[in-house]
Amino acid sequence: MKTEKTEETEETEQIEAARPATATGPEPGRRLSPLAKGVMISSVAGILVLGGVLPVLPSSPERAVPPAPGSAGRAMDAAAAGAAASLPDLTALIGERESYLRAHPRDDRSWAVLGAAYVERGLRTADSAYYPKAERALRTSLKTRPAGNVDALNGLAALANARHDYRAAKKWGEASLKLAPKRWTTYPLLIDAYGQLGDYKAVGRALEKLTKLRSGAAVMAREGQVYRDRGWGDDARASLTDAAALASTPSEQAACLHLMGELTWERGEPAEALNYFTQALAADPGHDASLAGKGRALTSLGRRTEALQAYRSVLTTHRRPEYALELGELYESIGFGDAAKAQYDLLRERVDADGANGVDDSLLLGRFEADHGDPRAAVTRLRAEWERAPSVQSADALGWALHKAGDDKEALKYAKRATDPEHGGTVRSALIAYHRGEVERELELDGPARRHIGEALRINPAFSPLLAPLAKEALAALGAPSAGGPEKVRETAADAAQAPGPHAATRSPAPERPESRRPASESPATRPAAPVAPPKSAGPPATPPAAPAPAEPSSRQAPQAPKSPGA
Numbered sequence: 001m002k003t004e005k006t007e008e009t010e011e012t013e014q015i016e017a018a019r020p021a022t023a024t025g026p027e028p029g030r031r032l033s034p035l036a037k038g039v040m041i042s043s044v045a046g047i048l049v050l051g052g053v054l055p056v057l058p059s060s061p062e063r064a065v066p067p068a069p070g071s072a073g074r075a076m077d078a079a080a081a082g083a084a085a086s087l088p089d090l091t092a093l094i095g096e097r098e099s100y101l102r103a104h105p106r107d108d109r110s111w112a113v114l115g116a117a118y119v120e121r122g123l124r125t126a127d128s129a130y131y132p133k134a135e136r137a138l139r140t141s142l143k144t145r146p147a148g149n150v151d152a153l154n155g156l157a158a159l160a161n162a163r164h165d166y167r168a169a170k171k172w173g174e175a176s177l178k179l180a181p182k183r184w185t186t187y188p189l190l191i192d193a194y195g196q197l198g199d200y201k202a203v204g205r206a207l208e209k210l211t212k213l214r215s216g217a218a219v220m221a222r223e224g225q226v227y228r229d230r231g232w233g234d235d236a237r238a239s240l241t242d243a244a245a246l247a248s249t250p251s252e253q254a255a256c257l258h259l260m261g262e263l264t265w266e267r268g269e270p271a272e273a274l275n276y277f278t279q280a281l282a283a284d285p286g287h288d289a290s291l292a293g294k295g296r297a298l299t300s301l302g303r304r305t306e307a308l309q310a311y312r313s314v315l316t317t318h319r320r321p322e323y324a325l326e327l328g329e330l331y332e333s334i335g336f337g338d339a340a341k342a343q344y345d346l347l348r349e350r351v352d353a354d355g356a357n358g359v360d361d362s363l364l365l366g367r368f369e370a371d372h373g374d375p376r377a378a379v380t381r382l383r384a385e386w387e388r389a390p391s392v393q394s395a396d397a398l399g400w401a402l403h404k405a406g407d408d409k410e411a412l413k414y415a416k417r418a419t420d421p422e423h424g425g426t427v428r429s430a431l432i433a434y435h436r437g438e439v440e441r442e443l444e445l446d447g448p449a450r451r452h453i454g455e456a457l458r459i460n461p462a463f464s465p466l467l468a469p470l471a472k473e474a475l476a477a478l479g480a481p482s483a484g485g486p487e488k489v490r491e492t493a494a495d496a497a498q499a500p501g502p503h504a505a506t507r508s509p510a511p512e513r514p515e516s517r518r519p520a521s522e523s524p525a526t527r528p529a530a531p532v533a534p535p536k537s538a539g540p541p542a543t544p545p546a547a548p549a550p551a552e553p554s555s556r557q558a559p560q561a562p563k564s565p566g567a
Helices: 007-018 040-048 072-078 089-102 109-124 130-144 150-162 168-181 186-197 198-215 215-227 233-246 250-266 270-283 288-300 303-317 321-333 338-355 362-372 376-389 393-403 406-418 430-442 446-459 467-476
Strands: none
Touching: 040 215, 072 089, 089 109, 109 130, 109 186, 130 150, 130 198, 150 168, 168 186, 168 215, 186 198, 186 215, 215 233, 233 250, 250 270, 250 288, 250 446, 270 288, 270 338, 288 303, 288 321, 303 321, 321 338, 321 362, 338 362, 362 393, 393 406, 393 430, 406 430, 430 446, 430 467, 446 467
16 A cells, blocks of 8 residues: 655655765865866855855754764865865765755755755866755755745855856845845855846945955955956955965865966966966865866967866866867867867767756857857857846857857947946956957957957967967058058947947946055055965975066056946
8 A cells, every 4th residue: 555755755865866976975085187267266166155054053953963073074164164175075074964864854954055065066076967966955955944044045046156047146145145144155156146147336345245254265265356357467366365375275275276377377477377277286186177277378388288188187077168168279279170079079068968957058158159160059149148147258258259140340349348347347358358359350440459459469478279379360460550540540439339238237337446455565566475375284385386476567557447427
């Protein structure tokens, strides 16, 4: 005779369904046989995702017992302090929470911890199969305690960011903030969401509140990312250097050093970037983003054989679609068309797999299609992305796709928006500057084209193995301005008109530059970078910390934030 399942039995079965095959115990530590852009975000996200559910004690009927000392306990301690846990410790925490929940299926906080740990593991291992497991665990937590469950709300915000659903991340994060406005770990989640939605004024407000509530490596790393996006390179460098020096775990230090590597590579300093990526891998040999960054830096230095090895290595264990795109373009740049095609096929395969797990890779896929597939399809995809998340990145991608599809007049409107300080376009990106310059060159706006293509090559002369050589050819073809002032050196008023955005109310001027946060005697432009000391549990870096770069000349100073309307 059939008996009905009890609610407790159903929840226990959810645990069994959610349990990944690899989460039975700690992974052995190992050097992994191993990206542009995508994201400096994921390097810091792992520091904060799990921490967002730890500061509040459970109010459920079944209080979670502290994990036993050991790997799981270290992961909990690291997350509570805002640091990144090692992957073996994170795996142990997942196994410990799963085991506990079989006996205590009504513990809402343990469900939230488990869900957040799944999100972090998915981010760190590039395995989006953990996201449906995370959603089940977090929604079970919310169902068990619907009122005041900040832990589950923060976990759902982190999950939405990981899936690139930034409107949902904003919704969950703001709901959490109403319940606990002083929970510091909510603010980084909202900073990610606001930035991708193009609401840069909200990014500034959230960062200001975050730095008032908390200090330390995780907050300084987030601060450095925001400064980098605002074009304040010296401020970003200072914050990230401090973050790396204050890191409390090898994984946290690796994440901070990786961000330093990304920043220095973007500024056209590949040798220094390579040094930072090498240090990051010395701290955490499994830090895939740093191994991919190493491949990028080696490519810029012309060391292509070593770059190929780095990319192949990272893709054996972390099959992120952005890594496949970078390796494919490296292959294409040296004439290995079949090898490039294999990587592009891998990219499509990974995007499909991510999509099945709720991840929206439209921005990456649109960029890929514009350069290597169907530009018209890219335009359609990126228009929807622009409506969904009107950021600098989506404006640049849509403008470039329109250019590749032959619509340069409309392309210029979006290219300008991507470089317009009033709409957040302050990041010093060689790729974005080159895209605008090429659109202008096609429209025979020789002066603006010369200026922006030249700017791209000044920022980073080796920004892309495929496009940097084309930029040099284009600049040579444009030649020097004619004596006496050529026509079309300046844009006309009509050319300078900006495209109306779908969410103009949310794209606001950048926040005021926080000069007052540092003493005048220690301004980022003059203060020597602090040496990066390894955390107590880490071995010495493979190479000494890179020497601080000299202050940028005046022609490369960061733009000042515009005054707010009515000022």
